[in-house]
Amino acid sequence: MSPTEVVAELSDGMTIGIGGWGSRRKPMALVREILRSDLRDLTIASYGGPDVGLLCAAGRVRRVVFAFVSLDSIPLEPHFRAARQAGSIEVTEYDEGMFLLGLQAAAWRMPFLPTRCGLGTDVMALNPDLRTVTSPYDDGEELVAMPALELDAALVHMHRGDIGGNGQYLGVDPYFDDLFCRAAKKRYLSVERLVDTDDFRSAGSPETLRINRLMTDGVVETPGGAHFTECVPDYPRDEAFQKTYAASAKSPEAWQEFRGRYLDVTEAEYLEAVGFDG
Amino acid sequence: MADRPEPDLHPTGPATRAEICVLACAEAFRGDGEIMANPIGTVPVLGGRLAAATFEPDLVMTDGGALLVTNPLPLGVPDAEKAVEGWNPYRAMFDVVWSGRRHVMMGATQIDAHGNQNIAMIGDPQRPKAQLLGFRGAPGNTINHATSYWVPNHSPRVFVERVDVVTGVGYDRAAALGPRSSRFHRIPRVVSNLAVLDFETPDHTLRLASIHRGVSVDDVVAATGCALAVPDDVPETPVPTDSDLALIRDVLDPTGLREREVQA
Known part of the structure; x- marks a missing residue:
């Protein structure tokens, strides 16, 4: 080309x-x-x-x-x-690592990937569409659901x-x-x-x-x-x-x-x- | 900013302020053992390399890029010989960050009494007065492993009551996340051109840990725009030994870049 x-x-x-x-x-x-x-x-x-x-x-x-x-x-x-x-x-x-996970989620055809990155920072406030997920396992940890x-x-x-x-x-x-x-x-x-x-x-x-x-x-x-x-x-x-x-x-x-x-x-x-x- | 006089890039006498800052940055990594030290900025990089070359030999150091090197690399010497022990491209760096086996020392355009850091922008996020770096890796760093800070220009514009945007998590926000989410969060120290600060108070707020030679407690208080805990006795920041100075001057920073970043 x-x-x-x-x-x-x-x-x-x-x-x-x-x-x-x-x-x-x-x-x-x-x-x-x-x-x-x-x-x-x-x-x-x-x-x-x-x-x-x-x-x-x-x-x-x-x-x-x-x-x-x-x-x-x-x-x-x-x-x-x-x-x-x-x-x-x-x-x-986004945070640099969140950006990576967004690409990875898209590459794997996943709606999101969970991460700790972003918690407690204004990444959350500046991206009001960002959601968190709660681990379904016993730990129950709340994580950011980085969208694809x-x-x-x-x-x-x-x-x-x-x-x-x-x-x-x-x-x-x-x-x-x-x-x-x-x-x-x-x-x-x-x-x-x-x-x-x-x-x-x-x-x-x-x-x-x-x-x-x-x-x-x-x-x-x-x-x-x-x-x-x-x-x-x-x-x-x-x-x-x-x-x-x-x-x-x-x-x-x-x-x-x-x-x-x-x-x-x-x-x-x-x-x-x-x-x-x- | 007023023009500063040209600094002496090849000091020979007692330790300069910049050299005291280098050691103070090095001390941030004391006790870290076999983790990756990622100091960012001239004085922090010199500090990390000094620590690795002296009291923390197990630290894993990068060349500032994708290579892991064992020899004390001189700063600002692009063709310096590198003793390469490993490969750590950006992709792998996130594996290190998320594993927690890392201690970063970042800059802070603004930082508050709880250790919330801003390197993204000043003013309204929709239309900032000053667009700065962006969030970079600060959210991931601060929630996953030890993060220290370096402030080369201690002033009320840097140490503020409230940061415009929180890029790095401070202790109050970490506490609000609860013990599970915040269990990896730690801010060992903040090194400035005037002092070493930490968060060793009952509620993890900014505390004056030591003052550099030639600086008074009042100088630090006057240059700090947020609450600052001041103990009754504030020690002087340790001064590099002769052998530290030889390493800094002859090996790590032969062109004197540190003296451009910090002047007394």
Whole structure:
């Protein structure tokens, strides 16, 4: 598939889960492709980084489901902050572990999974729909019933993939990309490089094959597709460009300039403009 | 905030305030044994690594990412040699959190006299005046295992009567949950740039445990915007030994990041 074909499978109002963590191995080429489309009113569920910030800044987001939104080396995501402080988006806030359990419940087709997380905090007050359950066993413990976080679509980025939709991560942390795929109806995988299935073996051990074709509906090769987030060992985070991105939240003019230079352009032009050389 | 003078990043004399804070953070982990210590922030990370390198050798330490490492890693040295003993990606971190074999030291934008913590936002949750980190792992941490706090800027804006949003469970809310749900909740200490505080009062409210060298009890009281129990005799926070200082200065923080986070 091409990024355009992936985005053509998405529609307004969808709940879209985005893999990676903070400013690490985000499917940024697919996010940039959404920005080139006219998709809107999206609900984005993410261990959030610049994926969330960009979509908020471009006015594509109705709701963010999150436990944090961070650029890691810049702790607070400035575009997400601006959208929150302007009151222009709705939010559903969870604890990081609750978010995981929501994905897991959706993946297992369970209505909810029980957890202690959230008890005693304002997660409960801010999510008035959250319910608790009482253990049916002798302990009788009251627990939070974390509801399934069902996704209409999932977008994830891996280092290598094959044409069948298998994906291989070569970094040190798989994050939750497999779970995003398992929790979603439509699943799209972007990869740094498409390889022959036989080549997976020489690139890494079997457990690096975190995504298999049961979990994907389409695969697209996007070299630099996680830029400017970290995609080690292929490339580190582009800290200098991340600073440029963060600075674009300073004023509408700064955002317009950033947008004109880096977003209202093709992916090839983007990679050239940021000086990406793999 | 007024510009601060450039700190001396390579102190050679007696322990600086930042170094006293490092030891105070290390002491939070004393007695923990073989659990994962997850200090967050410059001074807490140095504290955790100091504890593991000295009096708590069984602590399991991360490299700040997915690797478990046995050697005292220098902070801010990205290509430092790592003696890797294990793999703990984020997925596995939740297994550790929910098992209870963990002690985290988190920051707190606001904290109250019961230890309720806020790192999510200031103001109206629908449209916050300041969007901060979000809940992150605070609800899961505080209900499952020991959580200590680090406050590098002790002030009435941090120690408040009422936090805007409760992200981390305090003792009053834990008590309201009942003994079963709250049985894993514990806040061993709060370390600030001025003092060490704990909740060792009959009703588990904030208490002044020790003051750092050069700080008076009145300084702490004036910088605290919530109720604070002050014992008759408040000891001075322990000062790092020469060998602690050598570890901090030469091994753990050779570029002096701690001195940027805390100045006396």
